[in-house]
Every structure is written in structure tokens, then in C-alpha cells.
Amino acid sequence: MSQTHKSSAQASPKSAHxxxxxxxxxxxxxxxxxxxxxxxxxxxxxxxxxxxxGPTLRDGAVVYEEIASLGDLPVGWSDEQDGGKxxxxxxxxxxFFEYLVGPTSWKRYLFPPNHKMWEADRxxxxxxxxxxxxxxxxxxxxxxxRSCELNAIRIQDKVFGFGRDDKPExxxxxxxxxxxxxxxxxxIAVNCSRAGKTCFCTSMGGDPHVxxxxxHDLALTELISGSRHEFVVEVGSERxxxxxxxxxxxxxSSSDLSDEEAVARKARxxxxxxxxxxxxxxxxRNLNHKRWEEVASRCxxxxxxxxxxxxxxxxxxEDKTDITGNHTERWRTWDSCFxxxxxxxxxxAVRRETKSxxxxxxxxxxxxxxxxxxxxxxxxxGRCITWCPVGIDITEEAKAIKDTGE
Amino acid sequence: xxxxxxxNESGCGCHSASENxxxxxxxxxxxxxxxxxDTFSMSLVPEDGxxxxxxxxxxxxxxxxxxxxxxxxxxxxxxxxxxLVHTTRAVGLVSKALDELKPGMTVGVRGPFGTQWxxxxxxxxxxxxxxxxxxxxxxxxxxxQAMAERHKYGNIAVLFGARTPEDILFSKELMRWKARLDLxxxxxxxxxxxxxxxRVGFVTKLVSSGGFDPKNAVAYTCGPEGMMLNTIKVxxxxxxxYDRIYLSMxxxxxxxxxxxxxxxxxxxxxCRDGPVFCYEQIADxxxxxxx
Amino acid sequence: xxxxxxxxxxxxxxxxxxERRYRPKVAVWKFASCDGCQLSLLSCEDDLLDVVGEIxxxxxxxxxxxxxxGPYDLSLVEGSITTEHDAQRIRKIRQQSKKLITIGACATSxxxxxxxxxxxxxHFIRSVYARPDYISTLRTSSPIHEHxxxxxxxxxCPINKNQLVEVxxxxxxxxxxxxxxxxxxxECKKNGTVCLMVAKGVPCLGPVTHAGCGxxxxxxxxxxxxxxxxxxxxxxxxxxxxxxxxxxxKQEIRDFFRSYNGNAGAFRETxxxxx
Numbered sequence: 001m002s003q004t005h006k007s008s009a010q011a012s013p014k015s016a017h018x019x020x021x022x023x024x025x026x027x028x029x030x031x032x033x034x035x036x037x038x039x040x041x042x043x044x045x046x047x048x049x050x051x052x053x054g055p056t057l058r059d060g061a062v063v064y065e066e067i068a069s070l071g072d073l074p075v076g077w078s079d080e081q082d083g084g085k086x087x088x089x090x091x092x093x094x095x096f097f098e099y100l101v102g103p104t105s106w107k108r109y110l111f112p113p114n115h116k117m118w119e120a121d122r123x124x125x126x127x128x129x130x131x132x133x134x135x136x137x138x139x140x141x142x143x144x145x146r147s148c149e150l151n152a153i154r155i156q157d158k159v160f161g162f163g164r165d166d167k168p169e170x171x172x173x174x175x176x177x178x179x180x181x182x183x184x185x186x187x188i189a190v191n192c193s194r195a196g197k198t199c200f201c202t203s204m205g206g207d208p209h210v211x212x213x214x215x216h217d218l219a220l221t222e223l224i225s226g227s228r229h230e231f232v233v234e235v236g237s238e239r240x241x242x243x244x245x246x247x248x249x250x251x252x253s254s255s256d257l258s259d260e261e262a263v264a265r266k267a268r269x270x271x272x273x274x275x276x277x278x279x280x281x282x283x284x285r286n287l288n289h290k291r292w293e294e295v296a297s298r299c300x301x302x303x304x305x306x307x308x309x310x311x312x313x314x315x316x317x318e319d320k321t322d323i324t325g326n327h328t329e330r331w332r333t334w335d336s337c338f339x340x341x342x343x344x345x346x347x348x349a350v351r352r353e354t355k356s357x358x359x360x361x362x363x364x365x366x367x368x369x370x371x372x373x374x375x376x377x378x379x380x381x382g383r384c385i386t387w388c389p390v391g392i393d394i395t396e397e398a399k400a401i402k403d404t405g406e
Numbered sequence: 407x408x409x410x411x412x413x414n415e416s417g418c419g420c421h422s423a424s425e426n427x428x429x430x431x432x433x434x435x436x437x438x439x440x441x442x443x444d445t446f447s448m449s450l451v452p453e454d455g456x457x458x459x460x461x462x463x464x465x466x467x468x469x470x471x472x473x474x475x476x477x478x479x480x481x482x483x484x485x486x487x488x489x490l491v492h493t494t495r496a497v498g499l500v501s502k503a504l505d506e507l508k509p510g511m512t513v514g515v516r517g518p519f520g521t522q523w524x525x526x527x528x529x530x531x532x533x534x535x536x537x538x539x540x541x542x543x544x545x546x547x548x549x550x551q552a553m554a555e556r557h558k559y560g561n562i563a564v565l566f567g568a569r570t571p572e573d574i575l576f577s578k579e580l581m582r583w584k585a586r587l588d589l590x591x592x593x594x595x596x597x598x599x600x601x602x603x604x605r606v607g608f609v610t611k612l613v614s615s616g617g618f619d620p621k622n623a624v625a626y627t628c629g630p631e632g633m634m635l636n637t638i639k640v641x642x643x644x645x646x647x648y649d650r651i652y653l654s655m656x657x658x659x660x661x662x663x664x665x666x667x668x669x670x671x672x673x674x675x676x677c678r679d680g681p682v683f684c685y686e687q688i689a690d691x692x693x694x695x696x697x
Numbered sequence: 698x699x700x701x702x703x704x705x706x707x708x709x710x711x712x713x714x715x716e717r718r719y720r721p722k723v724a725v726w727k728f729a730s731c732d733g734c735q736l737s738l739l740s741c742e743d744d745l746l747d748v749v750g751e752i753x754x755x756x757x758x759x760x761x762x763x764x765x766x767g768p769y770d771l772s773l774v775e776g777s778i779t780t781e782h783d784a785q786r787i788r789k790i791r792q793q794s795k796k797l798i799t800i801g802a803c804a805t806s807x808x809x810x811x812x813x814x815x816x817x818x819x820h821f822i823r824s825v826y827a828r829p830d831y832i833s834t835l836r837t838s839s840p841i842h843e844h845x846x847x848x849x850x851x852x853x854c855p856i857n858k859n860q861l862v863e864v865x866x867x868x869x870x871x872x873x874x875x876x877x878x879x880x881x882x883x884e885c886k887k888n889g890t891v892c893l894m895v896a897k898g899v900p901c902l903g904p905v906t907h908a909g910c911g912x913x914x915x916x917x918x919x920x921x922x923x924x925x926x927x928x929x930x931x932x933x934x935x936x937x938x939x940x941x942x943x944x945x946x947k948q949e950i951r952d953f954f955r956s957y958n959g960n961a962g963a964f965r966e967t968x969x970x971x972x
Contacts, residue, residue, distance in 0.1 A: 059890070059893075059896065060896040061896045084895055084939065086896045087896070102891075103891055103892060103896075108889070113886070113887035117428050118428065118429055120471065122471065126432050126512040127432060127471045127512060129429050129430060131426070159664075159665070173427045173664065173665075287694050287697070297935065300880070300904040300932045300935055301880070301928075302883075302905070302928075303883050303886075304886065304892070304904070307883060307887070313667060314666060315660075315666045316666065316668070317660055318875040319472065319475070319872060320863075320875060323744075323747045323748055323751050323869065324751070325869070328471060328472040330428075334883070334886070334887055335667075338879075338930075339877065339883075339929070340929045341877070341929075342658070343657070343668070344658055345656060345657060346495075346497045350697075351696045351697075354932070356695075357930075360697075364670065368670070368673035370673075386895065387892055389892070389894050389903075389904045389936070390938070390939045391939075472872060473870070474872055499871070499872060503872075
């Protein structure tokens, strides 16, 4: 994989060309592979040293874990989702990617739930901090990343400083661990063939189908009907092009491309939820709305929404000593604005009431995020709605505030 | 003139860009002394022999091996490039552990972080420093700096309120400042005890009578949020516009570099966009409860 | 601060690199309980050996008959208060203990035996014992913190041994123990456990239950039944409404909240609303 390839920036997606021997396809090229192409893709990724993380069935849901072969995919499975409810159901026979986003998000791998930041030992009267060797960070290949998830990854990139200029702005830092993981990750996106009841990516500026420059290396669109089971492969990066070259692809025909567009159209038309317009300002204007009290009567303050959210990034640190006190480790662990300790300053927590904590979460996500990172913190994946045990719906709360607020 | 509290132009004084901002740098405790019954100061020098740089208003994360880390404002002189001075109250496990350290022991330091008190916006104008209790500690570096370049400013008023005479922080220094002809130092206590013959009442009283020209002054305040809110109110009533009032906020800073989310306050990360803010820019947030 | 002045001094010398010489005296006390939490301490095995090297076991009848007189640097207290005699005994123990940590559901909430608090104790005594007049008991089973000040409460039925080691470790090293008071859901999500309630409709107390068990039940396909008691901000009524939607009867909901930690504030209030 040391060969580099210059992309032809002019290459139009329509002028897709195939994988002629020794010549890798251009960025933007669209190719077609069959089922065996996906099997080959998995095999190639493993062979060149990637840890392949993708969709698989576990405990009644599609989760993202290490997969080895086609047999690990949730073949033929789909899901039904609604507020507080997720059920696996039989989908189109033989389909690989009919399911929608589940309880796992890719942040689990890029921003792990528990992560040792450093360790230190007493040395004489002082102590010595040891760097955590970055070589144990694996190269991940993420398989099945949806368009909303790509957007979420790009949002966390901004939080943790991946892809910033080499010259850091004063006071702005990058997280070395995140940057290293992200740099080594390969992204095989999958376009959604449908949308669920909790999906609303289109009202958050997204689309169920990935577009050029969205950060993927390859993007797959599953075409399944009758005896046909093929995948349109869009080359998203030069790294992706080098991998696509190793698959036995044919160029996408105009009929393949119109089939692909039909898949996108269908998914777009099925969005089950919708975020109200201008939510950023609506929430900002209504920090003392009585709805906060009302939602607090339902909110369990359990933090599920923040744990499943693919952009939530809050964490805490734990200092752990060994029993002798001579060795210590600092761990970073997922935390949530729903915990009371989260806002603790001496004398007590700032956000003692659930209504304040819920308000913090939703205003951060939908409003303050814009000022902090130039983007909404919500991608419309719907996880927080599905995985809230009592089905609190971010779109419904925003609408209630808009309808009855200032 | 509305200007945000300044980002530290020099970046992070303890870490070059290539270093991990999450790793503490070992400092030796040079000296540690009691200020008040529950308040102490400590001076620190880097074990690696390097220099320390900070801007007035910034804070460091101080780490006691195996115990934990806390954010504490620098209270020393910014022109002393060899020593860091911090002043804090021993109220939590970590600050109590700091209090128990002895000269020669090691403290981990990350920082400095955050915004600084902007003095350049005040050239040719009067300066008003309004502190409540331990809030004098984060203001002291900027007072030092103003005194070091005294000719640049008009009147300088240092208005300080403590709960009781026993709670007057840096009392000897305040006396020395008081003796200077080019500083107007006034101290009040909420409640007089013992032989106190000075002023009694909230610090806001000093603000309403203090010797500065409100039309041509910049104010810097630090203390409990209620005290700052009242101070800002009185300053504004006297005619100091909101864009010439700066304050320092306190929240639960854990990582100090904008990753952990704990210190969020509205759209600000106190660790990065603060702790020093221009009041005009955060006025909307300041009165929202439990924000 | 956690340990004694003496310990502090030696810990300071540890801070400058010397070995800690003073071994804090630790006592383990039992009140009304099943001994399960004390057994957790014994089942720490390797970790326990490390801990034992650092402390002096002054009183621990489950492990040794040797008794060293107080005062004690740290007392670990298992069990609830159910008799007047015990109510007096815990006050004496508190007087002799610089630090007192309660361990387990009995000590922190009254335990399963606090079910008596919802019934008629005289009736129980008459129906169970041949000679009711021999029985001397309080009308309630109550947690230790209702009788004496408690420095830290370690939850669980039984406690999690790793958490116990963490609390002892933190106490010896004078730092805050890493025991978050968040919900069991946080533990599930960090562990990658799929939510049983959402994905399968299984009733679960996880959203209102204190984390710390090590995600035992949910990770083995069982709903949480609240062994660790209420989390820091439990919303019992909202969860109960959801349990109704999942098909639980009012009585089932009452009984669900009323078990090992049935006497703990939020759990008790919710079960009483369904009584």
C-alpha cells in the first residue's frame, strides 16, 4: 500500500471507470461489486493489517464489533425503532446492510469509554510520568459507517482537534490519542436503504447518502432485488481507491446509478422525525421555559442519551493508585452532563436539578455547539430517542419549546 | 471598545505544541505558607530548571501525586519568570493534600491555561479592581502588572471585601499598598470583630464611592458570583459600561483544554474561553440559574 | 481527611519516597446481615493480601479470632440496626473509629430485612416464634447512617469486591474513591451491553440504580433488580410508568422496587405509590 495515487479532481462520478489492471480508480469513481466483492474487501482489509469493526448481531441488536467475514454481518436482519423501543425484525432475505444505526457508535473506538492517559511512578522525592506508547493503537477499518455517523465523526474531529492545521491556535489543543486513532482509521461507509421512525438526518443538514468529501474512503450502496445482490462502490479517497483496485469491480452503468439514486430517494422519503427549524435560537431564547420542568418529570437522568450519542464527548478523569501509593494511573472515562458530580465545584453541584441537566444537554447539542464548533452537535441519528428507556424525544422537546415559547 | 478577554498569545507556557497537554510537569515546592486559617500560598519552581510564563488571570492544574488535580489561579507576580505562586483555600481532598506539602516536595503542574485580564484596553484610563474574599488571589497578578507600568494608567483603585477582619487576604501587602500615594486601596468587612476600626459593609459600598472616573475606567472583579453580580450592577449604575467590566468565573475544570466538557457555561468553556470574560459577552448567561 | 494524624505524617514521608511504615488499624463489624459483604472482603484474595500488607486487621471475626482494642483508624460496618442493643453498639463503634464506612445494602439502606418496615412486626413475631415474649426487636430495620455519621457508603447486595478494595486503597492513599454515583445504564453503555429494556422489553431498574456491580445482570441478559440501591438522581415514578407500559402489574412494580434496597428513599417512595 506504499503506492500513492494522484486523484483527478475533475473525475465526475458519472464518468466511472473500472479497475483496469495496474491503474486504480479515481476518487469519485463508482464501481459495482457482488457479494463476493464484500467478502474480498473484508479479507483484504484484514490482510493489510486492519482490525475490521462492523455490524453484527448481539443480544437482540446490531452492534459494531470486530468481524471477520460475511457470516458475521446481520444478514437478512432489519430493525424497528421508536421512542424507547428497538426490535430486530426479519428484513430482505440475504441483505447485508438493511438495519439502521443501533446502540453502538464509532466513538467507542475513536474515543474509548475507558482509556489510560498516563501512568507515573515515584522517583526519589519526585515522580516520573510515562507516556502511553501510541503503537498499541490499532488500525481500525470501520465497515458500515452511515452518513449521519460520518458527520458525527467529523464533529468529534473538531472537538478533539483532528485535521487542524499543524500550527495550533494559542490555547487550542489536540487530543493525541484521538488524533492517532482517527489517523489510522479507514472508513467504509454504507448508504442507508431506508430510514426509521427515529431518523431525522435530513432536518439536521444531513442526507442518508454520503456525498463527496464527507470523509469516507469507500461508500457502498446495497442493491438487492430478486436474484440481484450487488453494491455500488463509490471511491471516496485515494486510500479507498487503492483498496477498490484490489476488488474485482466493474464500472457502474447508468442504470446502476439510477438504482442507487432510487435507494437514496426512498430513504430520504422515510424520515420518521423532524427537527424544528432554527432550533439553535429557539432554545437560546427559552432557557427559563416551563417545559424544562415537565421533561424533568419524565427524564430518568440515567445518561443513556449521552452514552449512545455519537457526538457527546464529555469525560472525567480518575486517578488510581496501587495500594502502596507508589504507582498511579490517570484514566479517562466517559462522563455525562446528566450526572450531578459533573458540575461539582466546592460547595456543591451547579446543576442540581434534572431540568437544568436536561437543558444543559439539549442546549449544548442543538445550540451552544454552533458557537463552540461551528456546527450543530446533532446529526439526526435518533439514538437518543430510541435508547431513552422512557422514549424522551429530542425533536418533540424542541418542538414543544418552539410552539409554546418566546 | 468591546473586547474579549484575551487568549494567551504565547500559548501554553509549560508545554510546547509537541508536548502532551495532559501530562503534568514536576515542580518543587519552594515555600509554603499560611495566609488565613483555611487559606495558604505556595511557591513552585520547575524541576527541569526551565522558566515559567503566565499571564495575569490564568490558572494551572496542580497535581498531588496519586491524589488528584485541581485548577488554581496564579496569584504571583507575572514578571517573576522563575517561580509560580498559587493561593487557595484547603477545602477539598486535593487542596488539603497540597496544604500538607512541605518545601522540597513535588507538585505536578499543567498550564497555564485560559484567558487573561486585559490591561492593554485600559491604557490612559482609571483601573478599578474589586475583589471579594479569595477572589483577590486571581487579581493580584494584574495589580502587580499595573503597578509595574504605573505610568500607563490614571487612578488605580483596589477595593476589597472580606467576611471578617480575620478573612482579609494578603493583609500586610494591602497595608503596604495602602501606604502608596499612587494607589487607592480600600478594605471593608461584612462583619466587624475584635478591634476592627475599618469600614463595615459589602464591597459594593466601596464601589459606589470609590475614587475613579466611571466614564473613563476599566473594572476587573473576582469573587463569589453574587458579589460580582452586585458589583457589576453598581459599577454600571455609576456609569461603567458593560464592555469595560471584566470578571473571572469558576467552574469544574478537569482537563483544562476543552475536551472533558465539565466547565461548560452556556456556550463557553471556562477553561478555554475564560476564566476571564468581558461582562458584555456573557451578560445573558450570568443571571440564568444552574446554567 | 481519611486516616489519622500519625498516618498523615508517614504518608507525607511516603510522598517524599519513603515506605509507609504505620499500618492503619482496620476493624470489620457485623450487624443484622447475611455476612455476604464480609465474604466479599475475604474473596478479594490476591488483592486482599496486598491490602493486608498495608493495614493491621484489628477486629474481623469472620477471618480471625484475634481482637485488638480500639480506637480504630477505619471501621467497615456490615448490616443494619434491628435491635436496641445494636443501636447502642454502633454508637460505641463510631466513638472508637476515626473513619467509618458502611458496606452493603443492609448497612446503607436497611437491607432485605427492612421489608418489616412495611408490615406489622408484632404480627410477624407472633406468627414465627413459639415464644414471642423472648424476642426483643425494633419495629424497623434501619441503615447505619440513621444512627451515626458515616464517612462513606459502599453500596451493593453484596458489595463489589473491586469497589471495596478501591475504597480501602483510596482511604490509605488519602484520595477520593473512584465510585461514581451514576446509574447502572452508564455501566451498561461503557461495557457495551445492549439495553434489555429497549431492545427486548425486559423490566429493569438500571435507570434508577446506582452503578458499581460490574454490570452483572444486564450483561448476562437479566434486568437489573436494584442491588446497589438508588442512583444519585433516581426518577422512580417515571420508570414505574414505563414498567406499566411494558406490562407489569401495579403489585409487580411495588415488589420490584421493594427488595434488597426497598427501604432506600426513592425506592421506598415509588413502591409506596404502588401499594
